[in-house]
Amino acid sequence: xxxxxxAISEVKALLGQRLNTSKSVCDLHGQxxxxxxxxxxxAVAFPHNSLEVSDIVKICAKYHCPITPxxxxxxxxxxxxxxxxGITLNMSEMNRILEVNSQDMxxxxxxxxxxxALNKELRTTGLFFSVDPGANATLGGMAATRASxxxxxxxxxxxxxxxxxEVVLADGRIIKTGTRAKKSSAGYDINKLFVGSEGTxxxxxxxTVALKGQPEAISAAVCDFPTIDDAVDVVISAIQMGxxxxxxxxxxxxxxxxxxxxxKLDYPEKPHLFMEFHGSKNSVSHQTESILNIAKDFKVxxxxxxxxxxxxxxxxxxxxxxxxxxxxxxxxxxxMSTDICVPISKLAKAIKDTQNDLKKFNVTGSIIGHVGDGxxxxxxxxxxxxPEDLKLNKYLANRMAERALxxxxxxxxxxxxxxxxxxxMEQEHGEALSVMKDLKKLFDPKNIMNPGKMIRLDxxxxxx
Amino acid sequence: xxxxxxAISEVKALLGQRLNTSKSVCDLHGQxxxxxxxxxxxAVAFPHNSLEVSDIVKICAKYHCPITPxxxxxxxxxxxxxxxxGITLNMSEMNRILEVNSQDMxxxxxxxxxxxALNKELRTTGLFFSVDPGANATLGGMAATRASxxxxxxxxxxxxxxxxxEVVLADGRIIKTGTRAKKSSAGYDINKLFVGSEGTxxxxxxxTVALKGQPEAISAAVCDFPTIDDAVDVVISAIQMGxxxxxxxxxxxxxxxxxxxxxKLDYPEKPHLFMEFHGSKNSVSHQTESILNIAKDFKVxxxxxxxxxxxxxxxxxxxxxxxxxxxxxxxxxxxMSTDICVPISKLAKAIKDTQNDLKKFNVTGSIIGHVGDGxxxxxxxxxxxxPEDLKLNKYLANRMAERALxxxxxxxxxxxxxxxxxxxMEQEHGEALSVMKDLKKLFDPKNIMNPGKMIRLDxxxxxx
Numbered sequence: 001x002x003x004x005x006x007a008i009s010e011v012k013a014l015l016g017q018r019l020n021t022s023k024s025v026c027d028l029h030g031q032x033x034x035x036x037x038x039x040x041x042x043a044v045a046f047p048h049n050s051l052e053v054s055d056i057v058k059i060c061a062k063y064h065c066p067i068t069p070x071x072x073x074x075x076x077x078x079x080x081x082x083x084x085x086g087i088t089l090n091m092s093e094m095n096r097i098l099e100v101n102s103q104d105m106x107x108x109x110x111x112x113x114x115x116x117a118l119n120k121e122l123r124t125t126g127l128f129f130s131v132d133p134g135a136n137a138t139l140g141g142m143a144a145t146r147a148s149x150x151x152x153x154x155x156x157x158x159x160x161x162x163x164x165x166e167v168v169l170a171d172g173r174i175i176k177t178g179t180r181a182k183k184s185s186a187g188y189d190i191n192k193l194f195v196g197s198e199g200t201x202x203x204x205x206x207x208t209v210a211l212k213g214q215p216e217a218i219s220a221a222v223c224d225f226p227t228i229d230d231a232v233d234v235v236i237s238a239i240q241m242g243x244x245x246x247x248x249x250x251x252x253x254x255x256x257x258x259x260x261x262x263x264k265l266d267y268p269e270k271p272h273l274f275m276e277f278h279g280s281k282n283s284v285s286h287q288t289e290s291i292l293n294i295a296k297d298f299k300v301x302x303x304x305x306x307x308x309x310x311x312x313x314x315x316x317x318x319x320x321x322x323x324x325x326x327x328x329x330x331x332x333x334x335x336m337s338t339d340i341c342v343p344i345s346k347l348a349k350a351i352k353d354t355q356n357d358l359k360k361f362n363v364t365g366s367i368i369g370h371v372g373d374g375x376x377x378x379x380x381x382x383x384x385x386x387p388e389d390l391k392l393n394k395y396l397a398n399r400m401a402e403r404a405l406x407x408x409x410x411x412x413x414x415x416x417x418x419x420x421x422x423x424x425m426e427q428e429h430g431e432a433l434s435v436m437k438d439l440k441k442l443f444d445p446k447n448i449m450n451p452g453k454m455i456r457l458d459x460x461x462x463x464x
Numbered sequence: 465x466x467x468x469x470x471a472i473s474e475v476k477a478l479l480g481q482r483l484n485t486s487k488s489v490c491d492l493h494g495q496x497x498x499x500x501x502x503x504x505x506x507a508v509a510f511p512h513n514s515l516e517v518s519d520i521v522k523i524c525a526k527y528h529c530p531i532t533p534x535x536x537x538x539x540x541x542x543x544x545x546x547x548x549x550g551i552t553l554n555m556s557e558m559n560r561i562l563e564v565n566s567q568d569m570x571x572x573x574x575x576x577x578x579x580x581a582l583n584k585e586l587r588t589t590g591l592f593f594s595v596d597p598g599a600n601a602t603l604g605g606m607a608a609t610r611a612s613x614x615x616x617x618x619x620x621x622x623x624x625x626x627x628x629x630e631v632v633l634a635d636g637r638i639i640k641t642g643t644r645a646k647k648s649s650a651g652y653d654i655n656k657l658f659v660g661s662e663g664t665x666x667x668x669x670x671x672t673v674a675l676k677g678q679p680e681a682i683s684a685a686v687c688d689f690p691t692i693d694d695a696v697d698v699v700i701s702a703i704q705m706g707x708x709x710x711x712x713x714x715x716x717x718x719x720x721x722x723x724x725x726x727x728k729l730d731y732p733e734k735p736h737l738f739m740e741f742h743g744s745k746n747s748v749s750h751q752t753e754s755i756l757n758i759a760k761d762f763k764v765x766x767x768x769x770x771x772x773x774x775x776x777x778x779x780x781x782x783x784x785x786x787x788x789x790x791x792x793x794x795x796x797x798x799x800m801s802t803d804i805c806v807p808i809s810k811l812a813k814a815i816k817d818t819q820n821d822l823k824k825f826n827v828t829g830s831i832i833g834h835v836g837d838g839x840x841x842x843x844x845x846x847x848x849x850x851p852e853d854l855k856l857n858k859y860l861a862n863r864m865a866e867r868a869l870x871x872x873x874x875x876x877x878x879x880x881x882x883x884x885x886x887x888x889m890e891q892e893h894g895e896a897l898s899v900m901k902d903l904k905k906l907f908d909p910k911n912i913m914n915p916g917k918m919i920r921l922d923x924x925x926x927x928x
Contacts, residue, residue, distance in 0.1 A: 101807075101809075103704060103807075103808070103809035104807035104808055104809050104810075105704075106807075145649055146647075146648075146649040146653075147649075148647055152647060157647050159647070159653065159656075160624070169899070173895055173898075174895070175893075175894070175895045175896040175899060176893075176894060176895075176896055177896055179805075179872070179873065179874040179892075180807045180872035180873065181805035181806055181807060181837075181838055181839075181868070181872070181873040181874040181877060182805065182807075182808070182837045182838055182839070182877075183610075183612055183616060183621050183623070183805055183837055183839065183874075183877050183878065184610075184805060184874035184876065184877060185609055185610045185611075185660055185874075185876045185877065185878050185879060185880040185881070186874045186875050186876050186880075186881055186885070186888070186889070186892050186893075187660075187881065187889060187892065187893055187896075187897070187900055187918065187919075188657055188660070188661055188665075188900045188903055188918075189610075189623065189653075189656045189657055189659065189660055190657075190896060190899055190900065190903075192623075192653045192656035192657070193652055193653055193654075193656070193657055195653065196649055196651075196652070196653055197652055201652075213705075213706040240567060240569075241677075242677040279747075280747070280750065282746060282747070282750065283743075283744070283746070283747050286744065286746065341643075341645035341646065341647055341648060342645055343565075343567075343568035343570075343644045343645060343646075344567070344568055344646070345565075345567035345568050346568075373645075373646045373647055374645055374646055375645075375646070375647065404645070408643070408644035408645070409643065409644065409645040410643040410645040410647075410648035410649075410650045411650050412648065412649045412650050413645060413646075413647050413648060413649065414647065414649050415649060416649040416650075417649070417650055417651060421650070424650070425650070425651060428643075428650050428651070429639075429640075429650075429651055430639070430640060431637055431638070431639045431640075432639040432640055432641055432651075432654060433651070434637075435633070435639060435654055435907075436651055436652045436654065438906055439652055439654075439903075439906070442902055442903070442906050443899075454651065454652075455651075
């Protein structure tokens, strides 16, 4: 029943030059940031508005043609790869900021707006958009994967910060989800259902996101520790004491080495915490002092802090480059990034177990994380010439995820399921996975919306 | 196909004395807090665990018997009324606190635990459960209606504070939703789908709720203003300046008169703000000062503040009794409570319009609200001897809700839809309502789960 060629021909008639079937463009949309093999779409569409998206979806529905939304392709779990071919929807030309409302502190944007573009637009307003996954991802992609990052510990993830969306459903209908009110008890929370649905239930064509007020004062602190354990103990104490940190990042010695080389810095090659505090001048200095006191209990080495904008940018830019920096440290290796999230009291053991695994299996890997949320990443390296190495790394990532589940955590705090973690869905959700499958079938009966991601259907032809 | 008698007989065999068909018990479960006529169930079941709930649901599914969950019956929109008879599930005997985890700051409870019972249990832990709708509701009921209340402005509503649930589906399957991790990107957010679903998709049999650390210092402030407008302007300024208030409540002159009489107090009979600040000693006094400065810009009268626990309890106890106090002021009238929520910049006009309506239509009504969220209530009185009066009040409540929608708000910030606001669902959600209807049919194909609430199905026999 699937007829991709017919779908492409009709979409071509609709979009003209904005439906591209050239090898180079299709190839670009078959790449990914991490270890997945290349998967190339049959065509790439560049829609300009939700009506066009709706029309494209209707055509694809008619011909059972898979549709894969694409932001800027920074997903780490293969979300944007067209597993079954079909048409990739590149949302980059839907990149207008439609409204900035300072009084009610929200912005209305098209899905192709990146977080940096939005924050640039907000520079003079005293407001900012807080969710910061490091990569300059699009807001549509961030909503679709329920992204979070360094500031989620204080300001929340996309789950908390997407107020309202416009979504194109699998039959082309356009709906609005959510409300601009701060809270609502009116109906099922389908807004939260679409946040994190990875393009498998519908396509996000507009978002209203919450903005935050620029804090009166910001200070950052950098400190090193003899072991990761000491650093993690500081984090646990700080969280349990309720110190309202805006950022608290763990960076292990490998990542520090990478950052030093990549960003020409000279941090001691030891596990570090990078922290940031937001508030009034008084509260910020009070918080910095509290952290210093805790850190002293856990063998802190150097403790530097700063309130200078320039130094802060340098610090967080270095942190954000850690992923590319660490990959650059092992240039001929496959870098596979994985993440889990556990209740805070379980964090030290979770990280310890991962360190032990790396030693035991003799795998090179770095550990870095948004540890205030109990969330951390490992970047595992393997030799592309030896496919068994990558298999071992996947095995280690699975062990890490399974241990997270054992302590009440989740197999992914922020990267999402995509293709990479499909096998873990049943372990995490049990019988609830059957409910999720039913939801997928309800919203997307023809399985054309990013098929094969997040939910593995065994009743449908188009599937992995 | 519906055979309620057969269902009752089988549930009787299961529960024995804990399935009650006596007139007195059924009558008690046919009452409500507000203006809805009495609707009596055919039987009331008192389950003890989720397996029993599952068995009851299976029996009811077999006989198409409606099931209405009941916490303590404090709903203001008729949620717990058995619109189509059947079996009411009184959850009060599932009232055990199963776990308090101080390190990870959560509690696991059965749905019949009330918020006061949980907070009593937490007294010695340094933690508290923050969601506070005033009434001593059950946590199951609060999750089902996405309750919030006075502290939501700082700590969030049930949407933010329910981490995980156990839910019995309409076919008796038992699932777990959510995670204990602070964030997750693993799968569809069905946890948030069940929060606020009003018992129409499944029955909550266990909840894991977030706990907060007791703040180092608490201070409260009470101040009066010549007009509601002045009070609301203070709120809007404070919110827009980002002052992190833990509570900010508007109480109009009628409610103050009621509180004074009911709680033997002597506040000046003027519009008031009751506020509370949580934090360190320094930050709390800094916040109180900031508010005082704003209040001075808006003709504040008396400005009193206190940090004494006893005075704080007295204050909030008076606030919590406002609903009953105001009803006591008009003892022979029907009191109909309604609520809306709007973006904060629209709050002053929304309240003004309501005041104008009350004047124009010569209706007695009080205005009170969790104004930091843009959420307020009106309590409208009518003469039971004159049914036209109640109709007029419903008309005014509808106008209030429609005006909320006009400015991007919601028809209910926290009371929910229940029976009372069914007609407003389409206006709020448009095409998205059809998605909600599809969800209802997916989860509850026989329409036995609290039928006729939130979603009006027109294809099904059991419906209002």
